[in-house]
Amino acid sequence: MKLHGYFRSAAAYRVRIALNLKRLSAEHLPHHLRKGEQTAPDYLAINPQGLVPALEDDTGAALTQSLAIIEWLDETHPDPPLLPSDPLRRAKVRAFALAVACDIHPVQNLRVLARLRQLGLPEDKVTEWAAWANREGLAACEILVAGEPGPFCFGAAPTLADLCLVPQLANARRFGVDVSAYPRLLTAEAAAAKMKAFADAAPDRQPDAE
Amino acid sequence: MKLHGYFRSAAAYRVRIALNLKRLSAEHLPHHLRKGEQTAPDYLAINPQGLVPALEDDTGAALTQSLAIIEWLDETHPDPPLLPSDPLRRAKVRAFALAVACDIHPVQNLRVLARLRQLGLPEDKVTEWAAWANREGLAACEILVAGEPGPFCFGAAPTLADLCLVPQLANARRFGVDVSAYPRLLTAEAAAAKMKAFADAAPDRQPDAE
Numbered sequence: 375m376k377l378h379g380y381f382r383s384a385a386a387y388r389v390r391i392a393l394n395l396k397r398l399s400a401e402h403l404p405h406h407l408r409k410g411e412q413t414a415p416d417y418l419a420i421n422p423q424g425l426v427p428a429l430e431d432d433t434g435a436a437l438t439q440s441l442a443i444i445e446w447l448d449e450t451h452p453d454p455p456l457l458p459s460d461p462l463r464r465a466k467v468r469a470f471a472l473a474v475a476c477d478i479h480p481v482q483n484l485r486v487l488a489r490l491r492q493l494g495l496p497e498d499k500v501t502e503w504a505a506w507a508n509r510e511g512l513a514a515c516e517i518l519v520a521g522e523p524g525p526f527c528f529g530a531a532p533t534l535a536d537l538c539l540v541p542q543l544a545n546a547r548r549f550g551v552d553v554s555a556y557p558r559l560l561t562a563e564a565a566a567a568k569m570k571a572f573a574d575a576a577p578d579r580q581p582d583a584e
Numbered sequence: 585m586k587l588h589g590y591f592r593s594a595a596a597y598r599v600r601i602a603l604n605l606k607r608l609s610a611e612h613l614p615h616h617l618r619k620g621e622q623t624a625p626d627y628l629a630i631n632p633q634g635l636v637p638a639l640e641d642d643t644g645a646a647l648t649q650s651l652a653i654i655e656w657l658d659e660t661h662p663d664p665p666l667l668p669s670d671p672l673r674r675a676k677v678r679a680f681a682l683a684v685a686c687d688i689h690p691v692q693n694l695r696v697l698a699r700l701r702q703l704g705l706p707e708d709k710v711t712e713w714a715a716w717a718n719r720e721g722l723a724a725c726e727i728l729v730a731g732e733p734g735p736f737c738f739g740a741a742p743t744l745a746d747l748c749l750v751p752q753l754a755n756a757r758r759f760g761v762d763v764s765a766y767p768r769l770l771t772a773e774a775a776a777a778k779m780k781a782f783a784d785a786a787p788d789r790q791p792d793a794e
Contacts, residue, residue, distance in 0.1 A: 480687050
């Protein structure tokens, strides 16, 4: 398999964790987002959205969108599972993941922040925008897992929720968010940090890290 | 079941279509988003994100995030299926749905547009922002289904992809986007329009329509 990514992309980071948890190896192909490499014609032929990640499977089929890729990995390589077996519990885990992947991440990604700069927004206001998206979203996520058993978001083992949480907390800190307001989320992050699958997926461990 | 929604919410619209396709009835509880009713304490206890939709099942359990709700409906009421059975095909359908639900919709929803107004952006620039998010996303979606059999996004029957597409095209038109640039998407929309499940879910058919 080939994973098209970028060391700092939170969405690619999710997929790296999933591959590691499943003990699957992939060739990592970095695309430098700040240099616009994700809009090169060769890459657009793989992902028409011009976003990372994209995963090419062993037949050359291209998969896009991190959550679709992770669901596919979970369906084709079910051990260890990244979703509970009970439908209602699956819905809770997916809702948490989507709260991050829909309502935080795309509102503060490179594409949107670049657009805000084009509109003439000064850099401090751009950062405040990104911090706002993280604060508002993470505050809701803290409540979504408030009554859940730990130490991970939804119990004793990591799920899709933790795969979305850990990269997002890294983003939040980068934008100056005081994450101490989310103690339950930090408990999950601390549990994840002890696992090699999460540690090896961190941005600063990637070959294209700056 | 109880569906918390709003006639004009594209995310609630997706769930209405799913319920209709599954021939499931739900009590519709509207929350007027422009009046801020989604941030009332009673509703935040159901959905800490303060967004619609939320679905309460027959036991009173609350589900949030439209795609998580639809996956739950598909797992608990599999007929008709909203995802193909082959894992790679499922990934393609989910990627399309997520391209809409992550990269178009949250970038142009009420919450983000309100934030842009707070930053002092004039109304014509706010509309142009929303149109940009729709144009860029729908152009990629058009390519994602270019080689797929029709008339729906992924074949002869509607899937999760169509449930996301139809409400998004309605938004795109509202923001002045020339949707004739996406003929393959319009083919899928036309096929959907012939189905009562889609027609009955339209915003102007809801009890809270203005």
